[in-house]
Amino acid sequence: MRRGTFWSWLWIALGVIYFFVPLVGSFTFSLHAKLGVLSFKAYSDVLQDPNFRINFFASVAWALSTIVIGVLLFVPTAYWVRLKLPRVRPLVEFITLLPFVVPAIVLVYGLVRTFSRPPLMIVNSPFLLIFGYTIMSMPYMYRAVDTGLRAVDVPVLTEAAQSLGAGWVTIMLRVVFPNIRVAVLSGSFLTFAIVMGEYTLAQWLAKPAFGPYMALVALTKAYEPSACAIISFALTWAAMGIMQFVGRGAPGGAQVAGAH
Amino acid sequence: MTSSTATGRDAHGARSAPRRWSWAWLGVMPFFVFILFFLVYPSSTLVIGSFQDEAGHFTFANILGLSDPYILGAYEVSIRISVYSAVGGAIFGFLLAYAAVRGGLPSFVRSSMMTFCGVASNFAGIPLAFAFLATVGRMGIVTEVLSSIGLNPYDAGFSLYSVLGLSLVYMYFQFPLMVLIIAPAIDGLRQEWREAAENLGGSFLDYWRRVALPILTPSILGTTILLFGNAFGAYATAFVLTGGAISLVTLRIGDQLGGDVGNMSQGVGYAMALGMLVIMAISVAGYTILQRQSERWLK
Numbered sequence: 001m002r003r004g005t006f007w008s009w010l011w012i013a014l015g016v017i018y019f020f021v022p023l024v025g026s027f028t029f030s031l032h033a034k035l036g037v038l039s040f041k042a043y044s045d046v047l048q049d050p051n052f053r054i055n056f057f058a059s060v061a062w063a064l065s066t067i068v069i070g071v072l073l074f075v076p077t078a079y080w081v082r083l084k085l086p087r088v089r090p091l092v093e094f095i096t097l098l099p100f101v102v103p104a105i106v107l108v109y110g111l112v113r114t115f116s117r118p119p120l121m122i123v124n125s126p127f128l129l130i131f132g133y134t135i136m137s138m139p140y141m142y143r144a145v146d147t148g149l150r151a152v153d154v155p156v157l158t159e160a161a162q163s164l165g166a167g168w169v170t171i172m173l174r175v176v177f178p179n180i181r182v183a184v185l186s187g188s189f190l191t192f193a194i195v196m197g198e199y200t201l202a203q204w205l206a207k208p209a210f211g212p213y214m215a216l217v218a219l220t221k222a223y224e225p226s227a228c229a230i231i232s233f234a235l236t237w238a239a240m241g242i243m244q245f246v247g248r249g250a251p252g253g254a255q256v257a258g259a260h
Numbered sequence: 261m262t263s264s265t266a267t268g269r270d271a272h273g274a275r276s277a278p279r280r281w282s283w284a285w286l287g288v289m290p291f292f293v294f295i296l297f298f299l300v301y302p303s304s305t306l307v308i309g310s311f312q313d314e315a316g317h318f319t320f321a322n323i324l325g326l327s328d329p330y331i332l333g334a335y336e337v338s339i340r341i342s343v344y345s346a347v348g349g350a351i352f353g354f355l356l357a358y359a360a361v362r363g364g365l366p367s368f369v370r371s372s373m374m375t376f377c378g379v380a381s382n383f384a385g386i387p388l389a390f391a392f393l394a395t396v397g398r399m400g401i402v403t404e405v406l407s408s409i410g411l412n413p414y415d416a417g418f419s420l421y422s423v424l425g426l427s428l429v430y431m432y433f434q435f436p437l438m439v440l441i442i443a444p445a446i447d448g449l450r451q452e453w454r455e456a457a458e459n460l461g462g463s464f465l466d467y468w469r470r471v472a473l474p475i476l477t478p479s480i481l482g483t484t485i486l487l488f489g490n491a492f493g494a495y496a497t498a499f500v501l502t503g504g505a506i507s508l509v510t511l512r513i514g515d516q517l518g519g520d521v522g523n524m525s526q527g528v529g530y531a532m533a534l535g536m537l538v539i540m541a542i543s544v545a546g547y548t549i550l551q552r553q554s555e556r557w558l559k
Contacts, residue, residue: 008363012373015356015435019376022388022432025395025402073294080287088288095295097548101540102303103493105510106533109517110302113309113530131298190382199386199496204517214386215500229390233383240379 023233030226042227046217055213062202062209063195066133067188070141073134075184078145079176082154096142099135104200107132112204123205132201137191144190148183152176186243193239197232303537309530322527326535331528334507335535338492341423341508345430346487352431353438354480360439361446374443377436384433389500392429396420421502429501430491437490438483445479445554475557482550489543493536509536 033041046052081092102110111132116123157179161171177184199211210232218225313319326332359365360373383391395402396413397420406413419425449472457467495510504511509532515521516529 005364008359008365011355011359011363012365012369015352015373015376018352018432018435019380021402022391022395025400026391028401029394073291077288077291080284084284084287092288092291097544098295098299100489100544101537102299103495103510103536103540105493105495105513105517106306106536107299107302109513109529109533110306111298112517114302114305131294134294135299193382197383197385197387199499204514211386211496214390215496218386218390218500225390226394229387229394232387233379233391236383237379240375240382244375244378 023230026226026229030223030230033223042223043231045221046224046227046231051213055208056210058208059196059198059202059210062130062133062207063192065130066137066195067141067191069130069134070137070191071145071184071188074138074142074145075176075180076172078142078149079154079172082146082149083158092142093146096139099138102135104136104198105204107135108201108204111201126207129201129205129207132205133191133195133198136198136201137187137194140190140194141187144183144187145180148180149176152179182246186247189239189243189246193236196235196239306530306533306537309527310534313527314525319527322525322531323534325525325528326531328524328528330507331509331512331532334509334512334532337423337507338509341427341430342488342491344424344427345434345491346484348427349431349434349487350438350480350484353435354442356435357439357443357446361443362449370443373439377439380436381433381440384494385496386500388429388432389497392420392432393501396425396428421505423506426498426501426506429497430494434487434491437487441483441486442476442479445476448557449475476554478550478554482547482554485543485550486547489540489547492543493540 030042031038031040033039033045077092081089099107111128112123115121115128122128154176157175158171161175166175197211198209199215202209203212203215214225214228214232217228310322311318311320313321326335356373360370363369392400394400397403398414400420403413407415420429453471453475454467457471462470493510495508495514498506498508498511499514502511513529513532513536516524516526516532521529
């Protein structure tokens with residue numbers, strides 16, 4: 001073994017330790033719910049809790065709605081900017097980065113204060129949460145879509161479709177979407193991973209969700225929170241795994257990293 | 261372009277008169293309206309509120325109110341944790357990325373490293389706090405193993421609920437993000453530069469000091485700044501982990517939402533949020549500028 005490789009392996013080993021110790025730790029911890037023996041009691045307790053189901057599937061619903069709104073909003077925009085308004089691109093790109101400037105807690109503070117007074121008192125509407133999530137996931141969704149479009153000759157495809165008599169809806173559904181399917185999918189899975197574990201927005205907009213549920217469980221239970229952490233990690237892992245799987249060989253690679 | 265005839269109504273569109281209104285703008289209106297309503301409008305509520313008193317008159321009192329030791333303290337702790345976890349995450353992440361990309365290791369190491377980092381950088385918030393509590397919390401598995409051999413870290417002054425402990429937790433999502441962003445930059449270091457340096461009689465150290473580091477510096481610095489912002493805005497992890505024992509700006513803004521504010525006025529709450537926005541804007545701008553600079557060499 002060369003001296004250089006030794007150091008490389010050492011750093012990799014430290015990285016692996018940092019990555020796995022908290023996971024192995026919380027998995028082991030979660031198995032201790034029954035005194036003296038290792039068991040999956042914490043998991044079965046969580047899974048059988050009706051509140052878990054309500055909150056978990058609420059989060060699934062938020063995530064899917066966010067993906068639908070995000071796709072409907074960002075795909076046509078990114079397409080249109082590439083086709084008709086290339087000089088607006090820097091502005092739009094700048095805007096898609098803005099959510100990085102506004103942390104979740106500040107965003108929700110603004111949303112609550114703005115929409116709990118006239119003229120728009122919609123703070124209790126579930127749509128406010130979905131729209132907030134759409135904003136939060138915008139940097140990932142928009143950029144995934146835009147990267148996907150980069151590999152497509154948008155003007156030529158559009159002209160070809162139009163010369164065959166296609167209208168805008170047909171172009172969107174049968175020309176644009178199929179060509180950036182992979183990009184849309186990877187943006188969607190990342191959005192899914194972000195929304196499923198999100199706490200801040202759901203908590204302060206007082207909506208059922210997996211994040212606030214986990215925080216509540218931690219107040220009264222010892223082992224269930226660890227089980228929730230493992231469930232949540234498995235979800236993130238699945239979403240990112242599928243994302244990388246569908247993104248194999250896609251141009252630009254997969255955009256990763258989410259909000260905290 | 262013949263497409264202007266094919267695409268109909270905006271045939272006289274953008275190209276002939278770049279500054280004029282064209283119907284093509286209608287296509288991006290839904291996007292701009294959405295951003296205006298759910299990002300710009302809520303943010304402006306906070307910004308405007310920072311300069312208004314209870315009656316809605318203009319004032320600087322809220323901004324001056326930030327000098328309250330309680331609030332300044334929260335900013336200080338937030339900044340300290342963000343600096344520790346950003347610098348720690350950047351150094352560790354860089355070494356990891358370099359080892360994976362240029363360390364002479366089999367290629368599966370790199371691809372699995374990137375996958376793990378993609379997952380870890382997204383594993384944050386509540387579950388991350390739980391994972392660390394179960395591992396190195398007071399009752400955690402690792403803590404128990406260590407104390408069974410007489411090395412209880414809590415006896416040695418360590419605490420997960422401290423500034424250092426929280427930085428350690430944040431590093432879990434910081435260093436993977438560093439790896440993800442810096443690996444392509446390390447990829448951009450060309451073999452020829454190394455060879456050129458050697459042919460000119462430069463040592464390994466010369467190559468690093470005079471070639472590699474100067475080229476990578478904007479990237480490393482930019483990403484460190486991004487990591488700073490990443491930690492600065494974090495809320496959920498700190499909330500669960502410390503239960504409010506450590507005062508962070510994000511937690512104090514959470515108090516505003518929870519109505520648990522003592523005698524602090526709403527305007528000062530807005531000013532706290534404004535302070536966060538300013539710091540985040542500086543950090544994102546710094547990252548963008550430095551990243552653009554690094555593209556000069558690393559394409």
